[in-house]
Amino acid sequence: MTENKPLASTDTRAHQQPGFENADLLIERAYIDGRWIDADDKIKVSDPATGRLVGEVPSLNTGAVRRAVGAAAIAQKNWAALLPQDRQQALMRWHEQILRHKEDLATIMTLEQGKPLGDARAEIDYGASFIEWFAAEAVRTNGETMPSHIPGRELLTVREPLGVVGLVTPWNFPNAMLTRKAGAALAAGCAVIAHPSSETPFSALALAELASRSGLPSGLFNVVTGSGQKIVAELCVNKTVRGISFTGSTEVGSAILKQSAETVQKCCMELGGHAPFVGFGDAPVDTLVEAALKAKFETSGQDCLAANRILIHESIYEAFLARFTEATKSLVVGNGFEAGVQIGPLQNDKQVAKSKEHSDDAAEHGARLLCGGQQHNLGGLFFEPTVIADVTTDMKIWREETFGPVAAVCSFSSEEEVVAAANDTDYGLAAYVYSNDLGTTLRMSRALEYGMVAVNSVKLTGPPIPFGGVKQSGLGREGSVHGTDEFTELKYICLNTGSDASRKVI
Incomplete structure (x- = not known):
C-alpha cells in the first residue's frame, strides 16, 4: 500500500469523459486518514452503457481497513467533543461543496452507474439535502428528564455517539445512499468508514474529496475500496467499529447481521423491496x-x-x-x-x-x-x-x-x-x-x-421521512428526526441531589 499525493487520476481517460467542468473529482485512490491511498491490486470500473473503462481503484487489504478504523477512532473523539454548532457548520460547508460541484458529480455517476444525466443531477440534489437536514439535526440530539420514582434523585437520559461506524452502500444510488448515512452519523458525533460498491466507487471518492475541501478533519470520513467480502468482514469483527449501516440485498444483509453478531454491533439495514x-x-x-x-x-x-x-x-x-x-x-x-x-x-x-x-x-x-x-x-x-x-x-x-x-x-x-x-x-419496504x-x-x-x-403518490422519500421497512426489508430507519438514533446510544443517568426529602404518602 502506498500513499499518493496527486488527487485526480493522471490517466487521460478521466479527462476525456463528457460533461466535466474539470476532472479532478474522478479519483482512482482510496481515502484514509486524510490521505489518498493506492495499492498494487486494482478493481476496474466500467461504464455500463459503453463497456469503456472509467478507471481503477485499489483493492485494499484488511490491514488498510484496520488503519482506517484506527484513524477514525482518534478523529471521532475530537469530533464528538466539539459543540454541536461546530459540527453543524462543518456539515453545511460540505453541503455547499457538493452543490457547487453538482455537474461533475452527476457526470461521474452517469459514467459509473449509467442512469440518465438528468436523474443523476436530481440524485446529487437529493443526496445534498440529507447533509443539510442532518446539519440541522446536529443540534437536536436531545435527551430527556423524567419524574423520579426515587426520593432525592433526578433522572435523565442523554444521546451519545456510537463511535466509529461502517457504512456499506450500493451501486444504484451511489451518492444519496452515502450522504443519507454519513450525514446522520457525522451529525451524531461518529466517525465514518465508507465502503462503496466496487461497481460505483467514484461517487463516494468524490464526496471524500469534497469533505476534505470543506475542512472535515482527517480520519473522520474514510472511503475504503476493494473486495466487499473482505472489507465488510473486517468491519463486522473489528471491536472498534460499533455500528454498521448497510443498504443492499436481503441475502447480504442477513450475512452481515450474522457476522456483526460476534461483536454485538448496532445494525441499521435497508434491504430488499418488492x-x-x-x-x-x-x-x-x-x-x-x-x-x-x-x-x-x-x-x-x-x-x-x-x-x-x-x-x-x-x-x-x-x-x-x-x-x-x-x-x-x-x-x-x-x-x-x-x-x-x-x-x-x-x-x-x-x-x-x-x-x-x-x-x-x-x-x-x-x-x-x-x-x-x-x-x-x-x-x-x-x-x-x-x-x-x-x-x-x-x-x-x-x-x-x-x-x-x-x-x-x-x-x-x-x-x-x-x-x-x-x-x-x-419483504415490506x-x-x-x-x-x-x-x-x-x-x-x-x-x-x-x-x-x-x-x-395517490409515487414520490415519498426525502430528508423529513423515516425511510425503512419491516419483515425482511430491514431494521431501523434512515432520514427524519429519527435518523441520528441509529448512530447513538441512549444513556440513562440517575443523579443523587443530596436531598433528604422523604417520600410523602397521601
Whole structure:
C-alpha cells in the first residue's frame, strides 16, 4: 500500500469523459486518514452503457481497513467533543461543496452507474439535502428528564455517539445512499468508514474529496475500496467499529447481521423491496399509467422502491394494460449522456440475466408478454422495458425482486383479495395505493405490511421521512428526526441531589 499525493487520476481517460467542468473529482485512490491511498491490486470500473473503462481503484487489504478504523477512532473523539454548532457548520460547508460541484458529480455517476444525466443531477440534489437536514439535526440530539420514582434523585437520559461506524452502500444510488448515512452519523458525533460498491466507487471518492475541501478533519470520513467480502468482514469483527449501516440485498444483509453478531454491533439495514402498486377502479386510468411508469421504470427498475407487482382492479384492468403498454413502448432507452433518454443500461450482466429469467419464466407459466422481454437492440447491458400481464403467484417475478425494467401486472376483484396478495411476500419496504375513496386509502394504509405507504403518490422519500421497512426489508430507519438514533446510544443517568426529602404518602 502506498500513499499518493496527486488527487485526480493522471490517466487521460478521466479527462476525456463528457460533461466535466474539470476532472479532478474522478479519483482512482482510496481515502484514509486524510490521505489518498493506492495499492498494487486494482478493481476496474466500467461504464455500463459503453463497456469503456472509467478507471481503477485499489483493492485494499484488511490491514488498510484496520488503519482506517484506527484513524477514525482518534478523529471521532475530537469530533464528538466539539459543540454541536461546530459540527453543524462543518456539515453545511460540505453541503455547499457538493452543490457547487453538482455537474461533475452527476457526470461521474452517469459514467459509473449509467442512469440518465438528468436523474443523476436530481440524485446529487437529493443526496445534498440529507447533509443539510442532518446539519440541522446536529443540534437536536436531545435527551430527556423524567419524574423520579426515587426520593432525592433526578433522572435523565442523554444521546451519545456510537463511535466509529461502517457504512456499506450500493451501486444504484451511489451518492444519496452515502450522504443519507454519513450525514446522520457525522451529525451524531461518529466517525465514518465508507465502503462503496466496487461497481460505483467514484461517487463516494468524490464526496471524500469534497469533505476534505470543506475542512472535515482527517480520519473522520474514510472511503475504503476493494473486495466487499473482505472489507465488510473486517468491519463486522473489528471491536472498534460499533455500528454498521448497510443498504443492499436481503441475502447480504442477513450475512452481515450474522457476522456483526460476534461483536454485538448496532445494525441499521435497508434491504430488499418488492413493492406492490395497487390501483382501485375509482382511480383515473391515465393517472395510474403515469404513476406506474415512474414507480416501475425510474433507475431502469433498479430501485428498492420500484413497483415489482402492479395490481389493478378488474373493472379497469384491460384499459390500464393497453395504455400502460403503449406508454412503456414509448420510453426512450439509451446512453445516459444522450438527450431525452429515460432508461439507461442495467448495471451488470447479472441484472440483465435476471430480467430475462423473470420474463421467460412468467411466459412459460401462462402470462401474457405485452412488450419487451429481451435484450435491447442496443446490445450490452440494455434491456427492453417490459410489460407482463396476468402474473400469478407461482411465477418467479411474484416471489423475487427483479431489479430491472420488467413490469408484472395482475388484476384483483376485492379489497380483501388485494391486501392478501400485496402482503404475500417476505419483504415490506414500500407500497403504493391509488384510490379516490378516503376510507379505502386509510384501510389500505393500515392493512399493508410495509414500512412506508404512499397514497395517490409515487414520490415519498426525502430528508423529513423515516425511510425503512419491516419483515425482511430491514431494521431501523434512515432520514427524519429519527435518523441520528441509529448512530447513538441512549444513556440513562440517575443523579443523587443530596436531598433528604422523604417520600410523602397521601
